[in-house]
Amino acid sequence: MITIVFLVIMGILVLMIVAFYNKLVKLKNMAQEGWSGIDVQLKKRYDLIPNLVETVKGYATHEKEVFENVAATRSMGINASSVKEQGQAENMITQALGKLFAVAENYPDLKANQNFLELQRELAKVENDIQLARRYYNGTVRDNNIAVESFPSNLVASSFGFKQYDYFELEHEGERTAPKIEF
Numbered sequence: 001m002i003t004i005v006f007l008v009i010m011g012i013l014v015l016m017i018v019a020f021y022n023k024l025v026k027l028k029n030m031a032q033e034g035w036s037g038i039d040v041q042l043k044k045r046y047d048l049i050p051n052l053v054e055t056v057k058g059y060a061t062h063e064k065e066v067f068e069n070v071a072a073t074r075s076m077g078i079n080a081s082s083v084k085e086q087g088q089a090e091n092m093i094t095q096a097l098g099k100l101f102a103v104a105e106n107y108p109d110l111k112a113n114q115n116f117l118e119l120q121r122e123l124a125k126v127e128n129d130i131q132l133a134r135r136y137y138n139g140t141v142r143d144n145n146i147a148v149e150s151f152p153s154n155l156v157a158s159s160f161g162f163k164q165y166d167y168f169e170l171e172h173e174g175e176r177t178a179p180k181i182e183f
Contacts, residue, residue, distance in 0.1 A: 020147075020156040027144035031165050034137030035083070038168060041130040042077060042090070048126060049074050049097075052119045056100060059110040063103045070096045083166040090130075097123075134168050141165040 053067050060066075073096045077089035104110050111117075145164045148157040156162075 016152070017156055020153040021160060024144075024147055024153065024157055024160070024162045027140065027147050028162060030140040031137065031144045034133070034140040035168075037133040038086075038130065038137050041126060041133045042086075044126045045093075045123070045130065046074055046078055048119060048123050049093075052097075052116075052123065053100065055113065055116045055119060056104050056107075056110060059107040059113075060103050066096075066099050066103050070100055072096075083168050087168050138167050138169070141167055 049070060053070055056063075057067055070093075073089065073092040077086065077093055080086040080089045104116070141164075144162075147153045148162050148164050
């Protein structure tokens with residue numbers, strides 16, 4: 001009788017370990033999927049930036065520093081290797097784009113340019129999509145981190161090498177808003 005009780009308890013423990021393991025795998029994959037969604041939206045943003053810069057450049061040739069800054073921050077974003085680096089680069093890109101649009105404000109012909117207006121609309125849509133992707137990613141990271149820290153799933157997590165992920169967050173309060181891209 002003791003052997004049967006022992007086997008039942010061991011069976012229940014094994015089933016619990018398997019359930020926790022599968023939950024952790026699911027959460028890890030959801031976080032990775034969330035990061036992939038951010039990556040896709042950032043790629044769209046990076047592809048739009050050169051077109052936007054070239055359009056503004058045609059009107060504001062003497063604003064070389066602004067254009068170089070946008071290009072440099074875009075490059076930092078493309079080459080970021082961690083969530084923290086990506087967040088810092090995105091903060092800098094947001095500031096650089098804000099300066100680019102401030103320059104564009106001084107050129108009425110540019111503000112009326114159909115290509116520029118279309119690029120603005122596309123960038124506004126991409127910025128919104130990035131925000132949604134960040135929310136999804138941070139939600140999956142939250143769920144993963146809770147499971148990795150909570151008892152008893154933390155025992156399974158530490159045994160099998162599951163880890164916490166970093167949130168994709170903004171560092172400064174002023175960067176919490178998308179760059180103003182409408183005139």
